[in-house]
Amino acid sequence: MHAFGFAAARTLPEALRLAAPDSAFLAGGTTLVDLMKLDVLTPDRVVDINRLPLRGIRSTRDGLRIGALERMSDVARHPAVHPVIAEALAQSASPQLRTMASIGGNLLQRTRCGYFRDVHTPCNRRQPGSGCPARTGDNRTHAVLGTSDACVATHPSDLAVALVALDASVRLVSHAGERLVRLAAFYRLPGDTPQVENDLRPGELITEVVVPRRPWARHSTYVKVRDRSSYEFALASAAVALDMRGGVIHEARVAAGGVGTVPWRLPAVEAALRGRPPTRASFEEAAASAADGARPLTENAFKVTLLKRTIVRALMSLEGGS
Amino acid sequence: MGGETPRGGGLSRRRFFGTTAAASAGVVLTTAPAPAARAADDDGAVDVAITVNGTAEKLHVDPRVTLLDALRERLGLTGTKKGCDRGQCGACTVHVDGRRVLSCLTLAATADGRKVTTIEGLADGDDLHPVQRAFVECDGFQCGFCTSGQIMSAAALLKEGHAWTDEEIREAMSGNICRCGAYPGIVEAIKTARRAD
């Protein structure tokens, strides 16, 4: 591990003051410490933010507000939290990691692409311009949607998929002030600059996550398909929420994980569900467009079919459709 | 179980060999009180005051040192095992402020002011913790390398108060890998310990 200076901030202004161009905030450390051990991340200074008061899980008029330092395990258990969020969290990582890891850190976790994690191989995301061995190499777990010639790495967060489905935003604070950014707009497609993963500015903190108030979104679920039944990242996952009125789908929210370079919202699938009865036939018809635009790689073409089936399964488990 | 290695003073065999590990190179014991401001000294090291198994400890550590290395190499508490050192196996599971965490992904510097319990601190003297006793009774291990992590995880699980069916127990213990495949015994042990509680 490269040497770094350590400081623990007690207040938000102190944290912002301690942040420097080459510093990193430390929350649960389950991404940061891991990647520092691998020399993938080499900050000059680590600012421990765990003593900041970025806590609390509250239902308010604006919606559900979750402090950035709330731990995954605590959020997953909280009664105010939508099932799709709780289930996405409960199926993430392991109990110990969920006890440690924060909501803010989760949204900023880095891809699990083996080339990104190995400093002895090229990677455009880690070292811009060095190349992408994943395009022709080990790419079974990689993305089929939102990829570019420069990068095909999958976004790993389950929580982010649930939050993107529910139109959640993150509140960001820096010296320049405060802003609320929709999570779907926060993440960047890799394009020619895969090293730019999101809209976070240097020294900026996530202070909370805000999920808009929408009572019907409690009718929601998260289905995750993976190589083993626990403690594994998604090959494909689906976050779905349905607003049922008079036996017909009035509104739908659908997003997918494990298949995209960013959490993948599926507006076309949502549109195809509107006004339809909750049957397997309507679900299959709607999911048919889920992988439109997919660019499968040498080893991951199976994800095109898997994605559609995962969405259908999620919708079926929610509605028990016939 | 605890106290097999002297905590302060002389250079123990463990400590001597420990210093060859790069990650623990910067660990030094100090008697100086922790400064009010939580920032690194000139040498880059930080003062950390932690309570380990009920004993107050003061460490002066390079911020790179993980809680796992501090426990093993500095405090001589080698019951906590280093498996993958990447947060993927659970062998290094300890309790921090009563919650199960991975000590390999916890920087020692962030444990300042916290209470840490390791496998050495679980028993009450010679009186084993119910989970320890149940692991012995139910053959919850084979080679034993993952066992301290399994037991720490299981003890936390019982306190968390969930996971009642075999399937739920397996899910709640999925963060602890056992390469010998002692899983059936581990599930039995947890059910036995819960009944004993």
Ligand SMILES: Cc1cc2nc3c(=O)[nH]c(=O)nc-3n(C[C@H](O)[C@H](O)[C@H](O)COP(=O)(O)OP(=O)(O)OC[C@H]3O[C@@H](n4cnc5c(N)ncnc54)[C@H](O)[C@@H]3O)c2cc1C
């Ligand atoms: C073995 C393993 C398996 C895993 N499996 C899954 C899985 O199945 N699904 C899943 O979703 N995740 C999984 N994860 C990832 C895990 O969920 C993340 O590592 C974790 O959520 C990160 O949160 P943290 O608080 O530990 O972040 P940290 O490691 O502390 O921080 C991560 C990044 O975010 C920055 N940061 C943290 N908080 C803030 C903030 N408030 N403001 C600004 N910047 C901040 C840090 O500087 C750092 O760059 C797994 C991780 C491991 C090690």
